[in-house]
Amino acid sequence: MDRSAFADPARAARIVVKVGSSSLTDDEGRLDVGRLTALVDVLAARIADGGQVTLVSSGAIASALTVLGLTGRPKDLATAQAAASVGQGLLMAHYTRAFAAHGRHVGQVLLTVEDVVRQGHYRNAQRALNRLLDLGVVPIVNENDTVATHEIRFGDNDRVAALVAHLTHADALLLLSDVDALYDGPPTRPGSRRIARVESRADLAGVEISAPGSVVGTGGMVTKVEAATIATGSGVPVVLTSAASAAAALAGEDVGTWFAPTGRRIQTRRLWLAHAARTRGRVVIDAGAVRAITTGKKSLLAAGVVGVEGSFEAGDPIEVAGPEGVVVARGLVGYSAEELPDRMGRRSEELARSHGDASVRAVVHRDDLVQVRPR
Template sequence: MSPTLSPSPFGTAKTLVLKVGSAVLTNADGDLDKGMLRTIADWTSERMAAGCNVILVTSGAVAAGRSALGVRDRNLTISQKQALAAVGQSRLMQIYAELFATHGFHVGQMLLTAGDMEDRRRYVNARYTLEELLRRRCIPIINENDTVTVDELKFGDNDGLAARVAVKMQADALVLLSDVDGVFSANPKTTPDARLIEVIEKVTPALIEQLCPTSQTGSLVGSGGMLSKLRAARLATSAGTHVAIANGKRPGILSNLVAGKFVGTYFPPAPTHRSQRTQWILHGRVSGTRQVVVDDGARDALLHRHKSLLPAGILRVVGTFKAGDLVDIVDSAGRLLGRGIVNYSSAEMDLIRGHRSADIAKILGAKPYDEAIHRDNLALFEEVTSAR
């Protein structure tokens, strides 16, 4: 058992995000487990009736499509999985709609992509939609748009999506249900004496690498694993959200979470947390490789003097991007310092890098900004600032 949480943040939460993975929603044959779906619907309805806003982030579309079409082969191409998701998503929502209707609740489907989290306007608009659904006492049901998102199907990022939703909605709590009891000191499937870590006070990149070597794989049913869950916990806790990772197959786990006595791993929120905008900048998805590499002088100005990034401090530009895109800021040693929204495209940045701001108009024909990235549109990672 994890330490008793009294009062339980999962019981007192005004807004709670519940993420349910494919491994929880399917049976041994890989088909949807209707009994488990009913359990999720019953508990969610109970919490909604008690006044808590519950947002459900669900996997299962591919599994539903697999069942509908009688597909048993697990070695599928991305396009085959996308076809199964296209068939299965409507079936999954139909089941949820019927189950929640027995409790008097309507459901609202939202299919999101990483791009929806990266684009600021779409990011904000998604929040308005969620708020309106909850105001009308509808159950928002969110899934990755698996029919169009290739790398989400390959790597499984519903955990990250759930964390981003939690941050966006300023949720008090996030529950990540999987087919394991929580975070272990080693892989329990290969290490018999692996122990459950009941509380993780702070998730750092070093801890993630220690617990989840990059070669570690996840469930055979889903496409995620503990790595994505730890990253999700890091994001959510940094925004002030309580997080739990627990085994959705364990009887009574959701009720136990509400009571504050559960088997799992608990992550308390960071004592100080950053604004939603800063969270979005730091943890928004950067498509492909988009980097500006800075010299030591610029690195010092960013870390110690809280300055904007000027063209003079840029050594080189990596990747292709346009003005307004989110990019990584990397020092000359390759260390990721933070992220920011650029004022110039990669082509323009490549022309003005190493030059004074006063020279921008001469080089580009116009100078809309002095800064490559303004301080207000730039955020540094905590482990970088704490080590400076």
């Protein structure tokens, strides 16, 4: 697929659109209903042409600032969670009215990254999203900031959008920002040039990527490039541009930055495990175990483990690092951090004698293991 396919709902039939707080707020960081309505008009037109749209939208906290009498994004977690709780309903009310003007219904889908990393949970999200789309409903997705902890502090709707694009088997992902494209330096710096196309990671070498600039946003260009990398690595093309250029992007015009697919679609659960899980700890393994789980595609056994870091329970996502400390995989661990040290370096036969057959299991089973590229 190339840019021109965006103009054809038959070729880009299902798209995910992510919009950040900075694209929906005014100069004081408060929700700008006019901006929200303008975006909805563009998306509703796409749907009217026969396309399906899933909208991943930030802006819950910004929606609550006025009603709670807050002057800016709360800095403490409890107030941020309270603002998210109040603002999410307000945000959905605005989306409901805006889409209703076009005869469209919306459905709220609140996700936390951890909710969908364990087996079975992601299938629930997948079924719900697909059913909403089949019913002609526009899913409005947001992180569940009211109960999130780590997520609410670091903001991750860009990554959620990339994962939702894979989850819904979307044909493309449109990331909308307050900047109209990715530039090779700060956009405000004289001489900075728009990067029109990214074919691989090599095209980003030497590019200065900015941190968050919005008073209400939490992502910035860093998370958008990471999201584009996740999406394109699983076969989903991405356009990064401003909300003001959304219509032009969907018309296939040369706006923003086009990220070409670099990989093919992989099993959904493996993508969640590779990118969505916030790891609880790490196990360090020897060189032989590295070969076994990477080249040999084997399960990780206790015999290959030489170190345990962090605090985790059986079933938690962890990193798996080689003897040099380089992370080579992620997986769902079969033992807690307390159980594992007594077993590491020991073969299954020995463990069966000392702990009984019932307690002998893989540290990470190959079905729960996914390789990751060194950063």
